[in-house]
Amino acid sequence: MKKIVLKISLVALFTVAIFTSHANAQPLNIGGGLVIGTSYPHFGVKINGTYGMDFLLKNLSGSAAFTFFIPSTPGSVTYSRWAIDVDGHYKFYEMNSFDFYALAGINISNYSTKWDDFLGDVHKTGGTKPGLNAGAGAIYKFKENIKGFGEFKYILGTYDQAEITFGVLFTL
Numbered sequence: 001m002k003k004i005v006l007k008i009s010l011v012a013l014f015t016v017a018i019f020t021s022h023a024n025a026q027p028l029n030i031g032g033g034l035v036i037g038t039s040y041p042h043f044g045v046k047i048n049g050t051y052g053m054d055f056l057l058k059n060l061s062g063s064a065a066f067t068f069f070i071p072s073t074p075g076s077v078t079y080s081r082w083a084i085d086v087d088g089h090y091k092f093y094e095m096n097s098f099d100f101y102a103l104a105g106i107n108i109s110n111y112s113t114k115w116d117d118f119l120g121d122v123h124k125t126g127g128t129k130p131g132l133n134a135g136a137g138a139i140y141k142f143k144e145n146i147k148g149f150g151e152f153k154y155i156l157g158t159y160d161q162a163e164i165t166f167g168v169l170f171t172l
Contacts, residue, residue, distance in 0.1 A: 027052040029147065033167015035067055039159065040079035044069035046165055050089065059091040063103070067163075077115040080126075081159070084108045087133055097141040103151065107131040109159040131157020137165075145171040 028051050035044040048065030069081040087105030094100075112126025137151025147169045154162045 028172045029169040030172060031147075031149075031167055031169035033149070033165050035069070035163055035165045037069065037081075037161045037163045039081070039161040040074070041069040041072035041081055043072075044081075046167060048085075048167070048169075050169065053088075057090075061089045061091070061101075063087045063089055063105070077113055080110075080112045080114075082110050083155075085133055087153075089137070099139045099141075101137050101139070103133065103135050103137060103153060105133040107133050107155050107157060109155065109157065111159045127158075129158035131155045131159065139169070147171070 028049065030049045032045065032047040035046050036042060037044065044067050046065050046067045048063060050061050050063045053060045053062050063086070065083075065085045065087075067083045067085070069083075071078055071080045073079075085105055085107050087103045089101040089103050091099050091101045108128060108130055110126070110128040112124065114122065114124045116122055133153050133155055135151055135153030137149060137153075140148045142148060148167070149169055150164070150166045152162070152164050154160075
C-alpha cells in the first residue's frame, strides 16, 4: 500500500511541477471526457489537463489525466480499473481549426477482479502496475477558450489496452 501511495504522490508532484512552472505565459486547459477501452471494464470517465510547454520545444505540451472505469460484472466476475497518465503531446500538423498531435508517456494502472466460486468463496486479484502510452489525437477549436478533442492511445504494460477518448477542454 505504501508503494502505491508513493507512486501516486510522485506522479501528482510531477504534474503540479509541470503545470506551475512558467504558468503566466503558457496555456492551461482543464476538462474531461468519455473513454472506451478494449479490456474490462470498457467504459470510463477521464479528467485531464494540458499545459503548453513551448519554452522547452515549439509545439510541445504536457498532459496529465485520471481515468476511472465504471466497474462491470459480466457473469459472476466484477472488474474494476483506474489509471493515471502523464503524456507529452507534440503537435505535428494544423488545418483550419484542427490541431493533430502525437502522444507518448507513462501510465499507472490499478486493476482488480472479484468473483465467487461454486462453493461461495470470494476471490480477489489485482494490483497497480506501470505502463507506457503511445498514440495520436486531434483538437478542434470551437471558440477561443473551448476545444473538443479525440485521441487514440495504446497502453503497453501488464494491463495492456487500447483506448479511445472524446472530450472537451476549457482554457483557463
